[in-house]
Amino acid sequence: MALNCIFFGLGVVGQDAARGLLDYGVTISGAYSRTSHVGEDLGTVIGRAPIGVNVEPVTAFEARPGMADVAIFCTTNAFDELLGDAMACAEAGINVLSIAGNALYPWTFQPEVAERLDKAAKRGNATILGCGYQDGVMVHLTGTATSMTTDLTRIEMDCFSDFSRLGESSTERLGLGMAREAFPVEESVSAAADATRPASTMGQVLDALCDYIGLGRAELSYYLGPVVAEAVTPNPFTGDEIAPRHIIGMEEVVTATTPEGIELVGRLTAKLFAAGETEYYACRFGGAAPYELRLTPAYGLEWTTGCLVNRVADMPAAPAGLITVVDLPAPRFRGVAGPR
Amino acid sequence: MALNCIFFGLGVVGQDAARGLLDYGVTISGAYSRTSHVGEDLGTVIGRAPIGVNVEPVTAFEARPGMADVAIFCTTNAFDELLGDAMACAEAGINVLSIAGNALYPWTFQPEVAERLDKAAKRGNATILGCGYQDGVMVHLTGTATSMTTDLTRIEMDCFSDFSRLGESSTERLGLGMAREAFPVEESVSAAADATRPASTMGQVLDALCDYIGLGRAELSYYLGPVVAEAVTPNPFTGDEIAPRHIIGMEEVVTATTPEGIELVGRLTAKLFAAGETEYYACRFGGAAPYELRLTPAYGLEWTTGCLVNRVADMPAAPAGLITVVDLPAPRFRGVAGPR
Structure with a gap:
């Protein structure tokens, strides 16, 4: 049976996800936006x-039981924004799938928000997942x-992304x-193992x-700071040139030491690229026989969409409540066997 | 509770796996070998x-109910060899974990053998897994x-391995x-989608x-042939030198087209390496936005052991019968949370 989805947020990722879901044969029966594209x-x-x-x-929007199998939120990065329409969906029995970076592993970040969402989802027998x-x-x-x-002693991830592909509002x-x-926001903070976490995409990943x-x-340490140009770099948003030693992006570096000593x-780097640079993901595994995993090229935006679209099929059978991707099987391509 | 294992086969992989399991805190209560190391x-x-x-x-060896949680077979590559002691173990309720390359996905390869093993394992309420x-x-x-x-149209895997690390008997x-x-065995064969498969490590992987x-x-096509030297290559097994255009290894290439058109x-290459060559695994994914995954260096032998040791913890809760890795969650490092 074809899955039925409703959509919140029609930015770059939302539009791309809508295309992907339609190609997978998913029905989209509603779409909601703050202002853009309303009426189209x-x-x-x-x-x-x-x-x-x-x-x-x-x-x-008003959530009604049975109006959809899954509500897809491609809105903001903020976890607590899910307390609005997303929570209403879950309470009405509609599963919620969100790309909010801070919804990936939120129990250690905003436990009270997590608990409210979890209870609402359980009342509705629905799942909320980032x-x-x-x-x-x-x-x-x-x-x-x-x-x-x-023999694993260390994992070091490196996600290298093209800033020019993000929306202008994110970059300004x-x-x-x-x-x-x-x-504007350079900072270094730490969080003990039992402390709640600051907002951090990479912190939640770890x-x-x-x-x-x-x-x-x-125990985690967070650093957020600028990446500066080594040479004159064109600013694709304004058409201006950015002088050397001026900001062309940001990097977030999170370091963790587990109780087991691992x-x-x-490291998340998002910057304007020089000629010849491409997005990649690399991860080095330390131990007696160290190795590296590398994905080239990477596609930050397309892969966010792809992972979202490939998760939709897991939602109807997922356990009720606010869960995380750790609670689900590894995701995989669903283009053929997936929701139809 | 500590898992209790018994061991069959004490070649390079068997010995390495025994070390890995002991380091994980697994109990090894028995070890069996054809001839080597008997009495030690x-x-x-x-x-x-x-x-x-x-x-x-x-x-x-005589299988007795309760003598172990898991019997580990690091013996040959042949699936039907499991009809011996491995089947007796499963029938006695002891889970069987094998590194036989042809046990990875055997239902399409030797369905009658698979069915006998499956029935025996179900009678014993045990699992057999390659x-x-x-x-x-x-x-x-x-x-x-x-x-x-x-948007996935093609997957192309490339496993590049150092022949000198295999046992001499395999290479001769x-x-x-x-x-x-x-x-001695160059050949090209095909198998229709509904046909049983020839013996092929890479064919079972696909x-x-x-x-x-x-x-x-x-539908699959198989090719097995030699890799020849481009320059004079030392033979580490004999100390001789191998002349150009003479055999330094083998490659297996399997090509598949699914009913969906993917x-x-x-490609599995195992050869004597020239200076500077290292083992790797690479996989290219085709589609609108193609990408490559690469593991460098790879460690053929150590990773066979590692994957085996990290699977042991999954065995007690695995479904009864002859299953495949497709039936289980993705494997992961278990050094800390694993069997103790």
């Missing part, structure tokens, strides 16, 4: 023939790449083109990965 | 302190690396040092991978 047909919005689904303002690139690549692929070794905030000193391979909760390092 | 203490055999387990001749490098790397890691894409058979024409990602049974290619 979803098919037209994603560059295809009309499908008879008009984009409605999100303020008009997924995306981090699910397929950083947790499951990386976790499976530990299966060959019995981070001081693109400004002098290094002006980077917490999830530790859980996945059965390690205890780690070290994890996650 | 297993601890001594693996280069450690004695552990009070004498290696017994395999002819003396695992190894192919499990962790070629099925689960490769399968998980499809999770990012919704393949005509090392002989002229190209003398390669069948397993298709199953894992939900593709139908493919192409899979598996």
Whole structure:
């Protein structure tokens, strides 16, 4: 039976996910947006023939039991934003799949929000899950790449992404083109093993990965800072040029030490690329016989969409409540066997 | 509770696996060998302190219910060899874990043998599973690396291995040092989607991978042939030199086309390495946004052991019968959370 989805958020990822789901034969019966594309047909919005689904303002949304199997949220990165329409969906029995980076492994980050969502989802016998690139690549692929070794001392991940592919609004905030000193949010913080965590995409990845391979909760250190240009770099958003030593991106570095003494390092670099640079994901595994896993090229945006679309089929049978990707089997391509 | 294992086969992989399991805190209560090391203490055999387990001749083995949780077979590559002691173990309720390459996905290869083993295992409420490098790397890691894409047209695997690390007996058979024409088993065969398969490590990998990602049974073509030297190559087994155009290894190439039109290619190269060559595993994924996964260096032997040791913890809860790695969750490092 064809799965029936409703959609929240029609930015780059939302539109791409809508195309992917339609190609998989999933029915999309509703689409909601804050302002953009309201009143347009979803098919037209994603560059295809009309499908008879008009984009409605999100303020008009009302969750009703049975209206969909899965509600897909491609809205913001904030976990607590799920307390709105997403929680209403779950309470009405509609499973929720979100690409919010902070929904990947949220119990250690915002436990009260997590508990409210969990209870609502259990009342509705529905599942709330955060997924995306981090699910397929950083947790499951990386976790499976530990299966060959019995002597693991260190995992060091490196995710190298093209800033120009993010939306302009994401990039402006981070001081693109400004002098290094002006980077608005540079900071270093730590969190003990039993402490709640600061907002951090990579921090949640490391917490999830530790859980996945059965390690205890780690002590974490977070660093967020600017990446500066080595040479003159074109700014694709403004057409200006950015001078050397001025900001062309950001990096987040999270370091974890588990109670078992295993070290994890996650580095997320997002910057304007120089000629010849491409996105990649690399992970080095330390131990008696160290090795590296490398994905080239990587596709930050497309893989976020791909992981989302390939998770939809897992939702109807997933356990009720707020779960994480660690609770589910490894994701896989579903283009043929998946939801139809 | 500590898992209790018995061991069959004390070649390179068997010895390495015994070390790995002891390091994981698994109890080894028996070890059986055709001839080598009979009468020695297993601890001594693996280069450690004695552990009070004498290696017994395999002819003396008698399966008794409750004697172990898992029997580990590091003996031959042949699936039907499991009809002996392995089947007796399963029938007595002892789970069987084998590194036989042809036990990875055997239902399409020797269905009658598979059925006999399956029935025996079900009578004993035990599990029989083939695992190894192919499990962790070629099925689960490769399968998980499809999770990012919704447009997959082709998977092309390349496993590049150092022949000198295999046992001498494996290599002699393949005509090392002989002229190209003398390669004893060069052949090309095909198997329709509904046909039983010839013996082929890579063929079973492709069948397993298709199953894992939900593709139908493919039509397969198999090629097995020699790899010849480009320059003078030392033969580490004999100390001789092998002249150019003479055999330094073998390659197996299996090509599959699924009913959905997806192409899979598996290439297994095992040869004497020139200076600077290292083992690797690479896999290219075709589609609208193609990418490559690469593991460098790879460790053929160590990873076979590692995948075996990391699977032991899955055995007690695995479903009864002859199963495959496709029926189990993705494997992962168990050094800390695993069997103790």
